[in-house]
Amino acid sequence: MTPNPSLVLNKVDDITFETYDAPTITDPHDVLVQVKKTGICGSDIHYYAHGKIGPFVLKSPMVLGHESSGTVVEVGSAVKDLKPGDNVAIEPGVPSRLSDEYKQGKYNLCPHMCFAATPSADGKNPPGTLCKYFKSPQDFLVKLPEQVTLEMGALVEPLSVGVHAARVGGIKFGDVVAVFGAGPVGILAAAVAKKFGASKVIIVDIFDNKLEMAKEMGVATHTFNSKTGGDYKKLIEELGQEPNVVLECTGAEPCIRMGVFCLAHGGKYIQVGNAPGDVTFPITEFGNKELTLFGTFRYGYGDYKTAVGILAQNYASNLPEIDFEKMITHRLKWEDAIKAYDLVRAGNGAVKCIISGPE
Known part of the structure; x- marks a missing residue:
């Protein structure tokens, strides 16, 4: 058998x-990918530090990783659109092909989803992507065009979260968008809002260095520090008008409240971030403004391809509109992968950390 070096969270x-x-390939539609680049997600750190996220509880050792890209090394006999040597982004969640949710076109809601490095209800752990070789069905891989690097391919997973949120909420040309949270998902959600035609995008956070990064990347037209800048009225003043769309990417109750209070009448509130538990929600303000609330979970059909398309369009020019590379603050080799997890867990300015390999 071929050895498969892997990074494992034991407890x-x-x-x-x-x-x-x-x-090994067992189905004619299988594809074997050699993983090249993997990003560390906040959910990985939750499992590392707490052993769980909501209903997903670690009960046995689990190969980490789900934000990955790589190179195809072998394909099943029925695979026609991919060949060895192709670079791909790996969509890490495969639903049951028999579930009602899958048949309804909402496969991300499938209760039997096999999602990389996420414990299932039966206590089993689908393998993560932080390994040398990862097997995937062909339709959960997206070929990367020449101008999209493998490193950018590792950003497709969190970028797809932003794509899904924008599509669920119907963000369109001319919208004025407030994004709460300047972590990787918030920054990428802002990037999607801009690519979908938002005329203004304000990013809200409590760390000035993250807000400055968002501006330098080109994803924000405005920024606002909610710790030092004041209340929602000051946010509106900074933006010059009330936003008609809020993308809440933190799950923090103060941000949720500010998001509702800053929205224009008839606006749309899109919940992207996970809250640690129940929150107090300003329902009277919500009702009086006739706001619409959207919940989002991961990504669905077409979101990965759209994310790759955004990157391809962005880098088709020598002067890209958005500098996605700026959010990658740390790059580490395979042998330093454990150090990478400790680094991200400690914070200290890490936004997105990318692990290379194993070779």
């Missing part, structure tokens, strides 16, 4: 390098 505070047998 809280315990990550080790392990070697398993590489997966």
Whole structure:
């Protein structure tokens, strides 16, 4: 068997390098990918620090990683659109092909979803992508065009979260958007809002360095520090008008409240971030303004392809509109992968960390 070096979370505070047998093609639609670049997600850190996220609880060792790109090394006999040597972004969640949600075109809501590095209800752990070889169905891989690097391919997963939120909320040309949270998802959600035609995008956070990064990247026309800048009235003053769309990417109750209060009458509130539990919600303000609330979960049909298309269009020019590379604050080799997790867990200015390999 071919060895498959992997990064494994055994339990809280315990990550080790392990070697398993590489997966093999068993279905004619299977594709084997050699993983090249993987981003560290906030959910990874939750499992590392707490062993759970909401209903997803770690009960046994789990290969980490779900934000990955790589190169095709082998394809099943029925695969026609991909070949060895192609670079791909890996969509990490595969639903049951028999579920009602899948048949309704909402496969991201499938209760039987097999999602990389996410414990399932039966206590089993679908393998993550932080390994040398990862097997995927062909229709959950998106080929990367020449101008989209493998490093950018690792950003497709969180970028797709922003795409899904924008599509669910119907963001359109001319919208004025407030994004709460300047972490990776917030920054990328702002980028999508801009690419979808928003005339103004204000990003709200409590860290000036993250807000400055958002401006330097070209995803924000305005920024607002909610810790030092004042209340929602000051936010509106900074923007010059009330936003008609809010993308809430933090799950923090103060941000949720500010999002509702700053919205224009008839506006749309889109919840992207996960809250740690129930929150107090300003329902009277919400009702009096006739706001619309949208919930979002991961991404669905077409979102990955749209995310790749955004990157391809952005880098088709020598002067890209958005400098996505700026949000990658740390790049580490495979042998330093455990250090990478400790670095992101500690904070200290890390926005997006990319691990290379294993080779």
